[in-house]
Amino acid sequence: MHIQREKILYALQKAYGDLSNPDFHFVMKSYNSLKYKCLLNDIHALFKIEDNTDLNYDVCISLKFNYHNKSMYLYLSLVSAYAFLYYENKVIDCNDDIYQILPELIDILHDYHFVLLNKNELLYTFDINSSAFGVEDKKASVLALLFSFGLSVN
Numbered sequence: 001m002h003i004q005r006e007k008i009l010y011a012l013q014k015a016y017g018d019l020s021n022p023d024f025h026f027v028m029k030s031y032n033s034l035k036y037k038c039l040l041n042d043i044h045a046l047f048k049i050e051d052n053t054d055l056n057y058d059v060c061i062s063l064k065f066n067y068h069n070k071s072m073y074l075y076l077s078l079v080s081a082y083a084f085l086y087y088e089n090k091v092i093d094c095n096d097d098i099y100q101i102l103p104e105l106i107d108i109l110h111d112y113h114f115v116l117l118n119k120n121e122l123l124y125t126f127d128i129n130s131s132a133f134g135v136e137d138k139k140a141s142v143l144a145l146l147f148s149f150g151l152s153v154n
Contacts, residue, residue, distance in 0.1 A: 004115075005124060005142075011080035012126075012145055019128050027059055030078035035112065036061065039076070042108045058148035067098075074105075076114065077146040083114045084122060084147075091153050093118040117142065122153055 016022035030036060031053075040061070043049060047065040054062070061076040073086040085092035085099075092098050093116065099106065109116060121142055128140035135149045143151055 004121060008080075008082070008142055008146065009126065011082075015079040020132050022132055024059070027055055027078050031055060031061070036076070036078075039108065039112045039114075042111075043074070043105065046104055046108070057150055059145075060147040062148075067102075075147050075151070079146050081112065081114045082117055082146050083109055084117045084153075086153065091117075091119040091122060117146075119153055122147075 013019060015026045016024070040049075040051075040063075043063065047067075050064040052062040052064055053060070059078050061078065063074045063076070064071055065074070066072070067087065070088060074083065075086070076083045085102075087098055090096075106116070123141055123143065125139045125141045126145070128145070130136070130138050130140045130144070130149070133140070133144075133149060135144075138144060138149050143153060
């Protein structure tokens with residue numbers, strides 16, 4: 001996890017610039033990039049997706065789709081190529097049966113070089129003052145900085 005944390009911190013600094021005075025211009029640039037458009041088209045070919053993205057508050061693409069008559073969520077960071085799956089109130093990782101059942105989706109994410117983060121990775125916090133991100137009393141977790149301060153995976 002140590003190497004992963006260093007890579008994430010590097011990605012955060014590259015995207016936001018100065019973390020004490022973050023620049024959010026990367027959000028629209030990433031969102032409008034060919035990489036994300038192609039990725040979304042490929043995912044849409046697998047599932048009927050509902051795009052719940054709100055770039056006023058989040059730095060991720062938020063997708064909802066049904067799997068076995070239950071909602072599954074896929075979050076794609078616009079900071080860098082990180083993602084996570086959320087199903088039945090749980091972050092899905094490679095040890096879950098559902099992960100094994102979705103090889104096409106996993107393959108698409110890997111084709112675009114996305115790293116699927118697990119719950120422990122998402123909950124890791126950096127020693128960063130989150131007030132610069134417009135929130136008070138919230139920890140600067142990987143989840144918050146890569147995706148949204150409004151998300152929770154407890």
